[in-house]
Ligand SMILES: Cc1cc2nc3c(=O)[nH]c(=O)nc-3n(C[C@H](O)[C@H](O)[C@H](O)COP(=O)(O)OP(=O)(O)OC[C@H]3O[C@@H](n4cnc5c(N)ncnc54)[C@H](O)[C@@H]3O)c2cc1C
């Protein structure tokens with residue numbers, strides 16, 4: 448490993464206009480970090496990564512590198528690109544435990560962060576690093592959001608999130624676990640109690656339903672509920688998964704690691720939402736794929752599909768008369784998520800769009816002054832790096848707001 452990342456660092460051309468940086472949604476200064484790494488300035492490289500992207504240690508593992516940094520490296524046009532994410536992982540991982548925090552001068556203002564996912568964690572770290580008192584509220588008992596309760600352990604070890612918590616402790620970030628905002632406590636209560644600004648990074652945690660018969664049967668489950676705690680579910684050996692997005696791929700791979708022998712994913716069309724590499728991994732793990740299967744209902748014995756008829760362009764042009772009855776011990780629905788509506792229902796003036804996603808202006812401010820938002824709760828299910836990039840913008844806007852109010 449050490450040799451491979453050193454080789455990759457040596458191969459970097461130090462381009463004047465680095466395409467890798469352009470391909471990275473948070474504009475990681477890749478050539479500069481590589482230069483520091485080559486000079487043995489590990490902590491400096493780590494600091495640069497962390498200050499540019501507080502989620503660097505996670506992004507290096509879960510980003511779609513082929514579509515982003517590595518996919519844009521000019522060396523990749525004729526051969527193998529620099530796999531910067533491996534260097535980033537090494538550097539950011541080392542930095543996580545060794546970083547020495549110099550306590551900033553206190554601003555005397557406190558901010559509330561709702562949601563301890565990538566967006567909330569990023570905002571909290573930036574505000575705390577700038578001297579604001581930060582308290583994070585989360586309805587789960589640990590930090591991480593979808594990093595912990597969505598992305599499976601075999602892709603992202605939870606110990607990294609635990610180590611990140613220590614870094615947050617060093618920054619004096621307070622954490623109130625098992626605390627839902629929009630129930631006993633509301634955003635108004637936070638302003639009443641002296642928080643100068645509120646950040647909402649509550650993500651999308653309501654599984655979308657299909658509105659079909661059978662969704663409440665005992666052997667039918669939602670993908671994100673299953674991933675949050677797979678041990679709690681009895682799924683049997685034959686599992687049918689409805690949907691073929693990235694979440695569905697994680698569900699399939701998790702099920703195969705939790706006793707399922709036959710796992711099949713079903714999609715209505717041949718165009719699917721999952722990235723190619725996520726699908727390749729699921730295939731390597733042994734998952735099967737069935738296209739042209741439109742879910743009609745779910746029976747106790749398993750799902751029932753209408754079978755699509757495709758034209759020469761793979762467009763669905765109709766359905767066969769006979770239904771396809773599939774036998775499955777469990778059926779798992781993984782067809783996307785939407786935000787919960789507790790905050791909108793309990794905060795006067797807080798507006799969402801027709802999908803329930805929060806409406807924000809160019810400064811990430813919601814329709815209530817002093818309330819900011821970023822990440823999945825604004826855009827729907829997206830990526831860790833996108834949440835971090837927008838959270839940076841929101842944190843800057845919050846600091847400006849707090850200075851002026
Ligand atoms: C299964 C799965 C796999 C994924 N794989 C990848 C991947 O490989 N790469 C990638 O880049 N992205 C991946 N993603 C997407 C990525 O995890 C999200 O885009 C990212 O986590 C969004 O960050 P966020 O902070 O906006 O929201 P979240 O991570 O969803 O965090 C929101 C937090 O808010 C809390 N919360 C919600 N409502 C309230 C409330 N009312 N009060 C208090 N707290 C509340 C939640 O408990 C949660 O902790 C995946 C997502 C899933 C579901």
Ligand code: SF4
Nearest residue numbers: 471475506510515516
């Ligand atoms: S943040 Fe993601 S896309 Fe950007 S350099 Fe790191 S791994 Fe690549």
